Amino acid sequence: xxxxxxxxxxxxxxxxxxxxxxxxTNQTAWEVVNPRxxxxxAVGLDAPIEVTVKGSTGYYxxxxxxxxxxxVHGSVGPGVAENMVSGTVVIEGDASQYAGATAHGGTLIIKxxxxxxxxxxxxxxxxxxHGNIGHMSAFMAxxxxxxxxxxxxxxxxxxxxxxxxxVRGSVKSLGADCIEKEMRPEHLEILRDLLERGGCDxxxxxxxxxxxxxxxxxFNIDNAY
Amino acid sequence: xxxxxxxxLKDKSLEPKLGDMxxxxxxxxxxxxxxxxxxxxxGAGEQGGMKVTAQSNDPGADFAGLDTALAERLGTSVSMTxxxxxxxxxxxxxxxxxxxxxxxxxxxxxxxMSRGETLEIYKEVGLPKDVxxxxxxxxxxxxxxxxxxxxxxxxAVTTMGAHPFNTGTDQCLVHNGSLSNHASxxxxxxxxxxxxxxxxxxxxxxxxxTWRMMQGATLGEALQSSLEDLDGFFTFVVGTKDGFGVVRxxxxxxxxxxxxxxxxxxxxxxxxxLVDLPGIEQAKVWEPEPATVYFWSHNxxxxxxxxx
Numbered sequence: 001x002x003x004x005x006x007x008x009x010x011x012x013x014x015x016x017x018x019x020x021x022x023x024x025t026n027q028t029a030w031e032v033v034n035p036r037x038x039x040x041x042a043v044g045l046d047a048p049i050e051v052t053v054k055g056s057t058g059y060y061x062x063x064x065x066x067x068x069x070x071x072v073h074g075s076v077g078p079g080v081a082e083n084m085v086s087g088t089v090v091i092e093g094d095a096s097q098y099a100g101a102t103a104h105g106g107t108l109i110i111k112x113x114x115x116x117x118x119x120x121x122x123x124x125x126x127x128x129x130h131g132n133i134g135h136m137s138a139f140m141a142x143x144x145x146x147x148x149x150x151x152x153x154x155x156x157x158x159x160x161x162x163x164x165x166x167v168r169g170s171v172k173s174l175g176a177d178c179i180e181k182e183m184r185p186e187h188l189e190i191l192r193d194l195l196e197r198g199g200c201d202x203x204x205x206x207x208x209x210x211x212x213x214x215x216x217x218x219f220n221i222d223n224a225y
Numbered sequence: 226x227x228x229x230x231x232x233x234l235k236d237k238s239l240e241p242k243l244g245d246m247x248x249x250x251x252x253x254x255x256x257x258x259x260x261x262x263x264x265x266x267x268g269a270g271e272q273g274g275m276k277v278t279a280q281s282n283d284p285g286a287d288f289a290g291l292d293t294a295l296a297e298r299l300g301t302s303v304s305m306t307x308x309x310x311x312x313x314x315x316x317x318x319x320x321x322x323x324x325x326x327x328x329x330x331x332x333x334x335x336x337x338m339s340r341g342e343t344l345e346i347y348k349e350v351g352l353p354k355d356v357x358x359x360x361x362x363x364x365x366x367x368x369x370x371x372x373x374x375x376x377x378x379x380x381a382v383t384t385m386g387a388h389p390f391n392t393g394t395d396q397c398l399v400h401n402g403s404l405s406n407h408a409s410x411x412x413x414x415x416x417x418x419x420x421x422x423x424x425x426x427x428x429x430x431x432x433x434x435t436w437r438m439m440q441g442a443t444l445g446e447a448l449q450s451s452l453e454d455l456d457g458f459f460t461f462v463v464g465t466k467d468g469f470g471v472v473r474x475x476x477x478x479x480x481x482x483x484x485x486x487x488x489x490x491x492x493x494x495x496x497x498x499l500v501d502l503p504g505i506e507q508a509k510v511w512e513p514e515p516a517t518v519y520f521w522s523h524n525x526x527x528x529x530x531x532x533x
Contacts, residue, residue, distance in 0.1 A: 037497035056496050077495060096512060115512050116477055
């Protein structure tokens with residue numbers, strides 16, 4: 001285990017050190033101490049390493065992640081795992097707004113609550129939230145899965161494309177063109193796998209599925225150029 | 226951008242350290258707002274007295290003999306404490322309108338930053354650490370306070386464009402965001418006889434709250450109606466004699482983090498601002514909900530002017 005003191009050594013040195021790890025590095029376990037809410041911790045990683053952040057972070061933790069597993073023992077500020085490509089980001093606490101925004105792949109697990117715009121414009125990531133999510137979540141979500149074990153806020157899935165949304169609790173309101181859909185066996189199978197990966201003890205049968213009604217302007221072929 | 230910090234103490238033993246703690250929080254928020262900084266502090270005051278914080282760009286000339294001149298004019302006792310460009314004038318009592326008239330007559334270039342029994346507002350252009358040092362904010366004690374670091378978007382970087390803004394007796398406002406209907410609202414408020422001094426958007430927000438309360442709304446009601454009448458982005462923190470309140474616009478893109486322990490309630494634009502508070506690791510930390518008015522008060526039975 002390599003320990004990195006962020007307060008003593010600085011953010012630039014941390015990210016440079018983590019970026020320097022080759023895909024066959026022997027130094028696979030890293031611990032970051034004294035994060036003190038700093039921004040851009042463990043951003044742009046591209047190696048199969050495991051980074052554990054001991055405390056809460058600020059903006060953009062784990063942004064653009066590839067391959068790495070990042071655990072945060074605390075809460076995270078806005079934009080956690082923004083534009084993630086692959087790998088896993090696990091938050092023990094809460095996540096602020098736009099968690100997992102635009103992420104193309106990988107898995108984002110939030111054990112507390114996520115606030116507004118969770119999964120906005122998600123493009124293939126799997127996001128599993130143990131608690132609740134805020135308003136405008138999965139806005140323009142294009143692909144991937146968003147699992148919410150708690151409740152969802154206003155305007156869930158507004159202008160949604162093909163992402164799947166699974167919510168166990170209540171949904172305050174659905175956004176434009178987002179509708180409840182039938183939960184078929186193949187969806188239950190996908191959801192069971194997601195719940196297991198997310199470490200949730202919820203049952204797939206307790207969830208409802210939401211998706212796009214495909215009625216907005218861009219779904220009509222006559223509007224194509 | 227802009228940064229906001231706030232601290233409401235439950236534990237009286239922390240009161241002598243309020244200025245010190247708030248200063249650290251304010252300096253941490255420098256990169257959210259390096260243009261100017263300000264702080265509103267609720268400290269000691271005389272029961273039934275009136276405290277006016279005045280500002281001058283030429284404090285040497287303006288504040289010389291101001292206490293005696295003011296005492297003579299108003300026929301009441303006046304004590305003055307000068308801190309850099311600001312002077313706190315403590316009066317035994319008296320009507321604020323009469324005090325304002327006397328001040329503008331005696332020292333036309335002096336501007337009033339705040340009025341109240343316990344409220345003092347200090348704000349200037351410059352880096353938060355420099356502003357804090359000029360006023361010796363670290364040495365100040367009090368029950369609660371709010372602070373602001375400004376990154377100007379809607380109007381010039383001036384002392385009067387800095388936050389907090391005084392909204393009424395012992396009340397003030399700081400703002401992160403930008404209001405887009407401030408020009409039309411300013412015209413409307415001026416027609417209603419509300420004094421709006423600058424082209425700053427937040428001052429209009431503050432004047433709006435003042436106007437609503439003049440019409441009989443409580444601060445809580447005024448904040449609630451601001452959600453309807455103000456167009457734009459805002460996280461507001463308001464200071465009252467007995468505590469502070471928080472409200473975010475329904476979109477809530479301007480950040481806000483709260484922390485509570487049995488010793489304090491703290492507000493920060495980011496968690497970074499809170500990391501040095503005692504016992505923060507064990508604090509309850511959460512994000513205030515959009516379009517929801519929150520209040521914390523030392524007063525178990527808040528007056529009608531502050532109750533939500």
